[in-house]
Amino acid sequence: MSDTQKLTPALSTAGRDLLRRKMRSIFNVRQFGVDGRKTLFLLLLLFAIPAGDCSAQTPPPPVSExxxxxxxxxxxxxxxTRFSLGAFAGRFEETPLGAVRKAVGEGTIQHQGHAGGSIYWLCYRRAQHRLWVVSHGEMGGPDHRVTEIVEELTEKDTETATGCAIIPEKFAPVVFDGKLHLGMSRSEVVTALGPPSKSEAAQMVYSHAGKLANGFDETAWLILRFREEKLVSMRGFKTTTN
Incomplete structure (x- = not known):
């Protein structure tokens, strides 16, 4: 089997073209505000929404607006900024999907969409854990550098999940920035990261925007979901624009 599997696009050609034009207009702005960053992130996430005929391939779960x-x-x-799978260490926007696959020794890089509206991902499962390592189109570059990681702890075993390879135990836990991992309590998360940008009963969102030394703008999000005060889903995303 090929290391990369192409899937049916999630959006129509007209829809992809419209979103791509909007995305280009955002990139042409030297520095955009909160609304621009929100739009950019939502545009990227829209391409993770599965079409009906490719949902069996288990693409990354979509996010509600x-x-x-x-x-x-x-x-x-x-x-x-960084992540680890057990002893394997990587960095957002630097580590290619191929390096993750090579280290794990399992998985198929799957593909959905075209050009700037495409996503590439690896999907893994282990017991009740499900993990997606994602590269978004132009953001990830030609070598498909990691721009997003999603890990979920399901209430049922993931043995029936399709399109997801079994990841060896030695690649657990998945950790963001050397401190965030599933199973933490809400209070432990706040101790590690500080107060969130937004907090609800079952969810917290952390949002960062800053300018790097090279003048580029950096945007990053952590979307965390809790069940019975324990972290059961974490989603990290990072992008750098000029």
Whole structure:
């Protein structure tokens, strides 16, 4: 089997073209505000929504738009800069999907969409854990560098999940920035990361926006979901624009 499997696009050609034009207009702005960053992130996430005929391939789960409503970038410290899978260490926007696959020794890089509206991902499962390592189109570059990681702890075993390879135990836990991992309590998360940009009963969102030394703008999000006060889903995303 090929290391990369192409899937049916999630959006129509007209829809992809419209979103791509909007995305280009955002990139042409030297520095955009909260609304621009929100739009950029939502545009990227739209391509993760599965079409009916490719849902069996288990693409990354979509995010509801309301998650980003009125979420200012209040976090000063950089977010989603690095990640680890057990002893394997990687960095957002630097580590290619191929390096993750080579280290794990399992999985198929899957593909959905075209050009700037495409996503590439690896999907893994282990017991009740499900993990997606994602590269978004142009953001990830030709070598498909990691721009997003999603891990979920399901209430049922993931043995029936399709399109997801079994990841060896030695690649657990998945950790963001050397501190965030599933199973943490809400209070432990706040101790590790500080107060969130937005907090709800079952969810917290951390948002960061800053300018790097080279003049580029960096945007990062952490979307965390809790069940019975324990972290059961974490989603980290990072992008750098000029």
């Amino acid at each position: 309301h998650v980003f409503e009125r979420v200012p970038p209040t976090v000063v410290k950089r977010l989603a």
